[in-house]
Amino acid sequence: MAPKTFEDLRSQEREARKKLIAETARNLFARNAFREVTIRKIAQATGVSAGTIYNHYSNIEELFLEVFLENGRQIIRLVGKTLEGDSSGALSRVCRVYVNYLNENRSFFQMMSRFIQAGELTAEELPKLDQNMRELLDLFEEAIRIAGNRTNTRLSAHALFSALNGIMISYAKYPGRPTEESREHTLRLAEIIAENFELRESRVPGQNK
Amino acid sequence: MAPKTFEDLRSQEREARKKLIAETARNLFARNAFREVTIRKIAQATGVSAGTIYNHYSNIEELFLEVFLENGRQIIRLVGKTLEGDSSGALSRVCRVYVNYLNENRSFFQMMSRFIQAGELTAEELPKLDQNMRELLDLFEEAIRIAGNRTNTRLSAHALFSALNGIMISYAKYPGRPTEESREHTLRLAEIIAENFELRESRVPGQNK
Amino acid sequence: MAPKTFEDLRSQEREARKKLIAETARNLFARNAFREVTIRKIAQATGVSAGTIYNHYSNIEELFLEVFLENGRQIIRLVGKTLEGDSSGALSRVCRVYVNYLNENRSFFQMMSRFIQAGELTAEELPKLDQNMRELLDLFEEAIRIAGNRTNTRLSAHALFSALNGIMISYAKYPGRPTEESREHTLRLAEIIAENFELRESRVPGQNK
Amino acid sequence: MAPKTFEDLRSQEREARKKLIAETARNLFARNAFREVTIRKIAQATGVSAGTIYNHYSNIEELFLEVFLENGRQIIRLVGKTLEGDSSGALSRVCRVYVNYLNENRSFFQMMSRFIQAGELTAEELPKLDQNMRELLDLFEEAIRIAGNRTNTRLSAHALFSALNGIMISYAKYPGRPTEESREHTLRLAEIIAENFELRESRVPGQNK
DNA sequence: TATGAATGAGCTTTCATTCAT
C-alpha cells in the first residue's frame, strides 16, 4: 500500500531495510553452516555496518529468529502449493519438496534445533514460532490424511516432521552445496519415510517397490 | 584384569584418568548444548587444569570424537540387548530405547551432526566412526526385519535412524534435563515411527492403535 | 593533503590509528627482542585493546611485516641521503649509518631473519619485501662502486649487507638500549668492514676470481 | 680414565647421560629452527622423560648453553684443522668451513644471537662462553694474519666473525635442510668476504686509514 | 539513522617447569 504520510514513508523504508538484512542473512544461512555465519559477514554481505544491524535487531538471536520464521513461511507456501495438486502421491511429493527445501537451505534445521531447543524465546517471539509450526503441521497432517490415514493424524504429522528433519541432520554433508549424491540419498530416504506413513491397505512383502 | 607390573598399573591409571575426563565431558554434553561445552568447562568439571586435557587428547576434536564414539558404543549395547528379547514388539522397543537414550544424552545427535557433516576426520578416525554407524544400522535393520519388512531393509534402516534422530532435533528442549513432558512426547513419536516402519499385512483404517 | 570529505577524514583518521599501532610496535621492537613482543603488549603500549589491533591487521604476521617494511623504507631513506653527499668516504658512511640504525632498532634484523627465513609470506606480501631488499642492495652496490670496486658489485653488495647484519647478531647486547660501549664497538667493526670492501689501489678488475 | 670407585663409576654414568641429552639436542637444533625445539622433543628424541632433563640441567637455558658451547668447540676444532694445512688460501678455506658448518647446524647462530644478546648468563656460564669465543677469534685472527694482514688483526677477526655470521642470518632459508642453491650462495658470499679480508698486493700496512 | 572503531570476555592451544611416586 502506498504511504500516506512522511511518517508512513519513513516507516516503510525502515521496514524495507530490515527485510534486506534478513534476506541477505537467509542467503548466507542457505549456503553456510549456522556457526559460520557471523554478524560481520551478514553486515558486509548486506552492504551495511555491523552497528546498523543492531538498529533493527536488538541482538543476533532476534535476527536469526526472523530469518527462521521467513524460512518457515516459505516452506509452508511450497508445501501448501504441493498439496493443491493431484491428491494421488501427495504425501510423497510433500516429503520430497520439504527435504529438497532443507537441502537448499542448509542452516534451516540447525536454526530449528537452536530455537526449539534453546527455550529462551521471549513472550512475543514464541507465539510467532508456534504459529508457523502449527501451519506446517497442519499441512503435513493434511498430506497424511490424503494418504489414507485417519487415526492419530496430528501425532503422525509431528512424527513425519521429525523424521524428515532427521534425514538432514543424519545425512547432509558440509560444507558448501549438497552434492548431487547426498541430495539423492536424502530424497530416497524421504521417499521411504513417505511410504511408511502411507496407509498400506494390504501390504504384502515384496509389494512395496 | 589386574595389573602385573608397575608399568601396567601406571598405564591403567593413566587410562582411568583419560576415561574420567571423557566421562565428565560426556556428562556435560548430556546436559548442555554442544557449543556450550568448552575445554575449560570440561577441565573445571573434571577438577584438572585445561593443560592436563591436552596431555590426554591432542585437541578438542579428538576428545569430542572419543566421547561420541563411547556414546555410540553404549547405544549399540543398549539396542543390541533390546533385540535379544522377545521378537514381538522388538522394533517398537528399539525405537523407544534409542529415543530414551538421546533424551539422556542431549548432545549426542549434535555431535553426530558435527562429525557426519564436518568431514574433517583423519584417516584413522573415520573408520572408527563408520564402524560404529554400521553396527547401529545393522541393529536397526535387524529390528525392521523382525517386524516383518523384507524389502529395502538397509535403506529403511537409514530412514529409521534418521527419523528417530529427527525427533530429538525437533522436540527436545534445552537447557538441562528433559522435562517429563517432553520425554513423553518424544517417546510417543518414536512409537508412531515404529508403527509406520512395521509391516502391516492388511492394515485397515481404524485398526492401528 | 587535507581531507575533502568526511569520508576522507575518517579514512585518514583510521590510517593514523593504524600507523599509531605500527609505530608503537616499532618502538617495542626497537627496545625488545622480537619474541618478547606480543599482541597484548603492543595493545597495552598503544592504549587499545588486543581486539582493536585485529581491526587493523588480520594477524600478527601482517603487523610485523608492516613494521618491518617501514623500517626498511626508513633505512633506505637514510642510506640514500648518505650517498647524496661527498663521494669520498661514502662507503664508510653508509656502513656506519646502517649499523647505527640497527643499533637503534634492535629487532630489525631479527625480523629480517624471520621474514627471509620463514618463507610463509603471501603472494602480495613477498613482492613488497623483495622490492625493499632490492632497493637497499642497490644502494649498497652504488656505495661499493663509488668506493672504486667494479667487479662482482652485486654479489659484493650481498656480502656487505650480510656482513653488517652480522655485526649486530654477533655483538649487540640485550636487553634495552645499546650501551655506548657496544654501539662504539659495532661502529668500529662497520668501519673495518667498509675498509675491506673498498678498492685498494693496485687491485685490478678481473684479477679476483 | 677408568673409574676407581663405585662413586666414580656412578659419576661417569651420570656424565654420559647428560652428554647424551646434549648430543641429541644438538642434532635437533642442527635440523630445526631454534624455536621449534622444545624440551619435550629433546626428551622424546633422547628416550627419556622431560623430568629427567631437569635432573641434569636446572633449566632449558642451561641445556641450550651446553649445546651451544659444544657446537663452539666443534667449530673451533674444524677451523683449527683447516689452518694446519697449506697457508696459501687458508683464509678462504676457513671462511668456507665456517659457513659450511653454519649451514649444517642451523640453530647455531640463532643460539649465538640468543646468548650474546640475552645477557642473562650466570657468573659461571659467562667465562665458558667467553673462552670459546676467544679461541675462535684467535683462529680467525691467525687466518687473517696468514693472509697478509698485519694491522688491526684482532678487530678484523671480530669483523670477519660478524660478517660470516651475517651471511646466515641474511640468506639461509628455513625450514629443513638448506637447499643446495642456498648453500652455494652462502659459500659464494663467504668467498667474497674472504677476498675482501685478504691483503691485496700493493696495500701497504698503515695505508689503510 | 547509520557508522565502524573499540571492546573484552572468551576461545583453543603450547610449553617450561614442578613434584609425588
Next chain:
DNA sequence: AATGAATGAAAGCTCATTCAT
C-alpha cells in the same frame, strides 16, 4: 635417579555488542 602427569601462564585470535560521532 627417573618418571610423566599436572600445572598455569601466556600466546594468538574471534566475535557479539556498545557507543561516540
